[in-house]
Amino acid sequence: MATNDIKRIGKHGPQAQQRSNAWEVMRPFVHFGIKAVTAMAHTLIYIVKHIPKPDQLKPPERKSDKVIKI
Numbered sequence: 001m002a003t004n005d006i007k008r009i010g011k012h013g014p015q016a017q018q019r020s021n022a023w024e025v026m027r028p029f030v031h032f033g034i035k036a037v038t039a040m041a042h043t044l045i046y047i048v049k050h051i052p053k054p055d056q057l058k059p060p061e062r063k064s065d066k067v068i069k070i
Helices: 014-049
Strands: none
Touching: none
16 A cells, blocks of 8 residues: 655655754764864964075175274
């Protein structure tokens, strides 16, 4: 005998429960992913800020202000 699937307005079927269950399962992974991306971004920003500038690589020119008396 065939079963009757009666759809009623305002009643949630198993699909609505499945969507919320999927979010509850994936939520810790999403939270971890966001934290991991922010940690990598902060690390990259720190590395880029501490790269020496081209001006810093050249030794400063010293003027010979010393007076040598013989």
